[in-house]
Amino acid sequence: MKLLFSLLLCLCLPSAWADAAPKLDIGKGGQCVEDAQWMRKNHMHVLKHQRDEAVRKGVREEKHSLKNCIECHASTKDDSVIARADSFCVACHKYEAVKLDCFECHSGKRKSAWLQRNAK
Ligand code: HEC
Ligand code: HEC
Ligand code: HEC
Numbered sequence: 001m002k003l004l005f006s007l008l009l010c011l012c013l014p015s016a017w018a019d020a021a022p023k024l025d026i027g028k029g030g031q032c033v034e035d036a037q038w039m040r041k042n043h044m045h046v047l048k049h050q051r052d053e054a055v056r057k058g059v060r061e062e063k064h065s066l067k068n069c070i071e072c073h074a075s076t077k078d079d080s081v082i083a084r085a086d087s088f089c090v091a092c093h094k095y096e097a098v099k100l101d102c103f104e105c106h107s108g109k110r111k112s113a114w115l116q117r118n119a120k
Contacts, residue, residue: 022091025084027073033063043069047102066106074110082108 032039034046046064062068073088074081081089082103089108093100 022095023086024091025075025077025086025088027075027081027088028071030072032072033068066102067111070108071110071112074108079110079112080108 047066050061050064070081075083075087081087085091085094089100
């Protein structure tokens with residue numbers, strides 16, 4: 001019985017791994033500001049560099065702004081990049097055990113939706 005169980009476990013493992021890959025809600029679609037493959041590896045550098053530039057010198061670049069990412073990548077279901085387990089900025093990070101503090105200050109919501117709900 002034990003042997004049969006481990007045999008089954010071995011047979012099932014490859015598909016279990018496939019399931020563990022993060023499922024992403026890409027959001028609105030369109031075309032990423034950089035090649036998707038490149039972005040997968042380098043988005044953190046683009047964002048972090050910009051964070052320092054923006055905060056220290058007031059420099060902002062539309063193309064790589066966090067707001068721009070969120071406009072596209074927020075889910076079409078809830079306008080957020082962080083609301084659910086498969087939300088765009090959450091799915092990979094959960095899988096890779098990366099913890100972000102960005103959204104303590106930055107809104108994770110698409111601006112258009114945010115403005116609608118918080119009209120000032
Ligand atoms: C105009 C819409 C748009 C903007 C703006 C945008 N993206 Fe994308 N991004 C996409 C789409 C669509 C894909 C999926 C394309 C593909 O898989 O070929 C993608 C793919 C990605 C991926 C790879 C996802 C995967 O499947 O592995 C990452 C990471 C990413 N984007 C991060 C960002 C970041 C960070 C920003 C802001 C600096 C940003 N994107 C801005 C539309 C956008
Ligand atoms: C303590 C608050 C705080 C935290 C935490 C924080 N930021 Fe920011 N960030 C700011 C402020 C303030 C600005 C400048 C005002 C602005 O441009 O909205 C800014 C600007 C930016 C910008 C340039 C403007 C834009 O919208 O693109 C980027 C990119 C950015 N931050 C990314 C990040 C990322 C990525 C993280 C997480 C790793 C992060 N920030 C965490 C406060 C914060
Ligand atoms: C395709 C998977 C994937 C997506 C989608 C993704 N990330 Fe990441 N992100 C990663 C990985 C993997 C790392 C860790 C890389 C490392 O450890 O060098 C990371 C790291 C980061 C870091 C640096 C964290 C640190 O403490 O060093 C920031 C900032 C970041 N991501 C922001 C974002 C934002 C904002 C979004 C949504 C717009 C996003 N990421 C979407 C995979 C992803």
